[in-house]
Amino acid sequence: MEGNGSCKKKKVCVTGAGGYVASWLVKVLLSKGYTVHGTARDPWDEKKNGHLGKLENASENLQLFKTDLLDCEGLSAAIVGCMGVFHVASPVPDKNVHVANPEVELVEPAVTGTRNVLQACLKAGVNKVVVVSSAAANMVNPKWPMDQDIDETSWTDIEYCRSTKNWYCLSKTIAEKEAWCHAKESGLDIVTICPSIVIGPMLQSTANASSLHILRYMKGGREGVENIEFPLVDVRDLAKGIVLLYEKDEAKGRYICSSFGLRVKELVEKLQCLFPDYEYPTSFNEVQHINSWKLNSQKLQSLGWVFKPLEETLKDVVKDYEEHDLFAS
Numbered sequence: 508m509e510g511n512g513s514c515k516k517k518k519v520c521v522t523g524a525g526g527y528v529a530s531w532l533v534k535v536l537l538s539k540g541y542t543v544h545g546t547a548r549d550p551w552d553e554k555k556n557g558h559l560g561k562l563e564n565a566s567e568n569l570q571l572f573k574t575d576l577l578d579c580e581g582l583s584a585a586i587v588g589c590m591g592v593f594h595v596a597s598p599v600p601d602k603n604v605h606v607a608n609p610e611v612e613l614v615e616p617a618v619t620g621t622r623n624v625l626q627a628c629l630k631a632g633v634n635k636v637v638v639v640s641s642a643a644a645n646m647v648n649p650k651w652p653m654d655q656d657i658d659e660t661s662w663t664d665i666e667y668c669r670s671t672k673n674w675y676c677l678s679k680t681i682a683e684k685e686a687w688c689h690a691k692e693s694g695l696d697i698v699t700i701c702p703s704i705v706i707g708p709m710l711q712s713t714a715n716a717s718s719l720h721i722l723r724y725m726k727g728g729r730e731g732v733e734n735i736e737f738p739l740v741d742v743r744d745l746a747k748g749i750v751l752l753y754e755k756d757e758a759k760g761r762y763i764c765s766s767f768g769l770r771v772k773e774l775v776e777k778l779q780c781l782f783p784d785y786e787y788p789t790s791f792n793e794v795q796h797i798n799s800w801k802l803n804s805q806k807l808q809s810l811g812w813v814f815k816p817l818e819e820t821l822k823d824v825v826k827d828y829e830e831h832d833l834f835a836s
């Protein structure tokens with residue numbers, strides 16, 4: 508991951524620095540000697556962002572900037588002087604929490620936010636931008652052949668998302684399309700990464716939406732759990748993948764980032780084997796789900812991306828839940 512990218516080491520900006528994925532990204536960047544400007548809506552909120560100051564090299568090389576994705580001036584102040592930008596911030600709702608106004612709460616910050624970040628990058632003369640999209644922007648595609656793995660040529664169907672009220676997938680798909688549209692018009696060098704469900708230890712103090720998925724399968728012994736696809740990637744592998752895309756000059760286009768494709772029932776069986784003392788679902792419902800394709804990360808792997816064994820991730824996830832006392836709450 509060093510190689511020809513070392514000339515790009517200097518100052519970079521990470522949007523939404525205190526979030527789950529971004530915190531691991533900031534940690535990797537600081538450990539590699541980058542100076543990092545992080546954006547946060549409230550940098551002084553200890554609960555949300557206090558962990559960032561404790562990262563190795565943070566006291567010398569991390570500076571937080573207060574800004575919202577809809578605040579162009581705030582974004583510019585954070586990005587000016589940076590050679591690279593990692594656009595990570597975007598609303599990620601917990602699927603159990605009702606989103607009253609999805610256009611305002613999800614779509615606008617994701618889409619206008621992406622446009623504002625890229626506009627600020629252009630103004631500041633940034634060399635390269637890595638945009639964190641999602642496999643949510645690849646996978647909801649009813650026209651994709653059933654017998655073929657999903658690769659980077661697959662785009663989620665926006666109209667289908669609207670009709671099924673799949674607002675998160677809609678927000679991520681329109682935001683990524685916006686990024687490519689902007690890059691085509693402006694000539695800005697961008698790469699996008701599309702991770703599947705991200706799991707693994709948390710650096711922040713409160714649990715983010717995707718960290719709760721596995722916890723829910725280990726609590727309560729529910730019946731009739733939907734046996735849907737559960738493609739996943741370890742947050743630490745994802746953070747390294749994001750930096751790899753930044754450092755590799757040959758990285759171009761979209762990159763799916765997913766280590767394992769398995770169904771919920773298989774995942775539960777693996778957890779049950781490793782941790783027999785928890786309360787697992789007692790029955791599963793087979794569903795003909797639209798997301799029943801496997802994701803193909805070959806393009807990212809061909810750049811040198813590697814990932815941890817599933818067992819290691821699952822052990823670390825459960826240890827992390829215990830340390831955060833999440834089984835009790």
Ligand SMILES: NC(=O)c1ccc[n+]([C@@H]2O[C@H](COP(=O)([O-])OP(=O)(O)OC[C@H]3O[C@@H](n4cnc5c(N)ncnc54)[C@H](OP(=O)(O)O)[C@@H]3O)[C@@H](O)[C@H]2O)c1
Binds near residue numbers: 522574639
């Ligand atoms: N976790 C997954 O399974 C997964 C999978 C695929 C892709 N992704 C993508 O990865 C990125 C990070 O997700 P995550 O799991 O780390 O979620 P997270 O912990 O909830 O972090 C989201 C970040 O976005 C920021 N944000 C949200 N709305 C904002 C707004 N209006 N203005 C400014 N900042 C805003 C939040 O800032 P505050 O701290 O100020 O709230 C937070 O830092 C997102 O782009 C997400 O779509 C995640």
